[in-house]
Amino acid sequence: MNKADLIEAVAREANFTHVDTKRAIDATISVIQKALKRGDTVGLVGFGSFTVRKRAARMARNPRTGEAVKIKASKVPRFTPGKPFKDFVNN
Structure with a gap:
């Protein structure tokens, strides 16, 4: 499922217009991105948590040349599913 499919499914499920649903999903993603950039954690009870982890250099x-390459330290977003979400997917 891509973003367009998600928008269509949510619009149908919630009985919202396509335009309003797209705006809501875009706003949700934007708010999560801004919170993670600030270093905050976004926790959605029953769904999961979005966090930022530091990856060391x-x-x-x-693989093509066998040459050693240095990879810089970075921050990576991470999603950890909550137990109810994991249980739903597994049952």
Whole structure:
């Protein structure tokens, strides 16, 4: 399911217009992104949590040439599903 499919499904499920649903989903994604950029955690009870983790600098190899390449430290967004969400998917 891509973003367009998600918008269509949510609009149908909630009986909203396509335009309002797109605006709401875009706003939700934007708010989550801004919160993570500030270093906040976004927790949705029953669904999961969005956090930012620090990834240390490391050495890797270019698979084509075998040459050693240094990868800089970075921050990566992470989603951890909540137990009710995991249970729903597994049952």
